[in-house]
Amino acid sequence: GENVEQHPSTLSVQEGDSAVIKCTYSDSASNYFPWYKQELGKRPQLIIDIRSNVGEKKDQRIAVTLNKTAKHFSLHITETQPEDSAVYFCAAVSSGGYNKLIFGAGTRLAVHP
Amino acid sequence: EPEVTQTPSHQVTQMGQEVILRCVPISNHLYFYWYRQILGQKVEFLVSFYNNEISEKSEIFDDQFSVERPDGSNFTLKIRSTKLEDSAMYFCASSRGVNNEQFFGPGTRLTVL
Numbered sequence: 001g002e003n004v005e006q007h008p009s010t011l012s013v014q015e016g017d018s019a020v021i022k023c024t025y026s027d028s029a030s031n032y033f034p035w036y037k038q039e040l041g042k043r044p045q046l047i048i049d050i051r052s053n054v055g056e057k058k059d060q061r062i063a064v065t066l067n068k069t070a071k072h073f074s075l076h077i078t079e080t081q082p083e084d085s086a087v088y089f090c091a092a093v094s095s096g097g098y099n100k101l102i103f104g105a106g107t108r109l110a111v112h113p
Numbered sequence: 114e115p116e117v118t119q120t121p122s123h124q125v126t127q128m129g130q131e132v133i134l135r136c137v138p139i140s141n142h143l144y145f146y147w148y149r150q151i152l153g154q155k156v157e158f159l160v161s162f163y164n165n166e167i168s169e170k171s172e173i174f175d176d177q178f179s180v181e182r183p184d185g186s187n188f189t190l191k192i193r194s195t196k197l198e199d200s201a202m203y204f205c206a207s208s209r210g211v212n213n214e215q216f217f218g219p220g221t222r223l224t225v226l
Contacts, residue, residue, distance in 0.1 A: 032212040036156075043204060043217040044156060051212065089156060098168035099144055099211045100158040 002027045004092050006104025014112055019077045021107045023090035026071070032093040033066060033073045034101070039086045047088075048075070080111045115139045117218035119205050125224045126195055134190045134221045136205030145188045146206040146215060147180065149173070156204065162188065195225045 003026040013019050025033075031052040036044035050057045050064045050073065057064050063076040077084055087108050091101040118137045126132050138145050147159040160170040160180055167180065179191045188207075192199055202222050206215040 034214065036217075043219050045217070046214050049214065093212060098161045098163065099208065099215070100146070100161055100169055100171075101148070101156070101215060102158065103156045105155045 002030075002092070002094060002102045004090060004102050004104040006090050006107060008107060009105065010108045010110070012110045012112065013080050015080060015082060017080055019075075019080050019084070019109055019111075021075045021088055021090065021109075023073050023075075023092075023104050024071055025073070025092040025102075027092065027094045027096075027102075028071065029094045029096045030071075030092040031095040033064070034091050034093075035062075035064060035075050036089045036091065036103075037086045038089065038106075044089060077109075080109075082111050082113050085109055085111045117205055117207055117216050119203075119218035119221050121221060122219065123222045123224070125226065128197055128225055129194050132192050132195055132223065134192075134203050134205075134223070136188045136190070136218055137186050138188055138205065138207030139216055140186070142207035142209050142216075144168075144208045144210065144213075144215075145180075145182070146208075147190045148204045148206060148217075149201040150204065150220075151201045159190070159203075192223075195223075197225050199223060200225045 005024045034049035037047045038044045066073045087106045090104040120135045145162040150156045161168045177193045202220045204220045205218040208215045
């Protein structure tokens, strides 16, 4: 069945360092890959997304890369700040479905001042 | 900026009781979803709804669950006979189209005693 694996489950960095979170998807028909940030007790909020016809996308300190052959995609956060601390979820949407998001298990990122 | 809203924010019920969770999606969106998140776990897809009918549902969405769009603005999730394991945060989401950003509501925390 459809599955998204996400690593690491926790990540601790010093302020100013970079953070990388990696995901692997199983459904080769997946064509849309959003990343959500969830602060404690809050709703998931989209921070960046990428479609399968693009290999990389950047928005200020955040970038996402996609390797369709390997079925990997990654989130890169540069110059991390304490307010980046949250749980980050990757997700995948299959072109054969009706837009359901299959989420990874999440990465708890802690940025220490 | 328009947002998805949900009521109530917290619902406590006895096992076996029926609950209705309510959502108001963003007004020009056409696709509606319910997801759930058991405490400390990932977000799981329950059901998607388009053109006044269910377009896809997960294995979690069994006969105890139903969804309805009773008017032009509300989207509801009904659990007919709640079980202890239904305790979770339930998120409603909506999107303009397929492979568009899904906007999440603030969630309803359901506690089944």
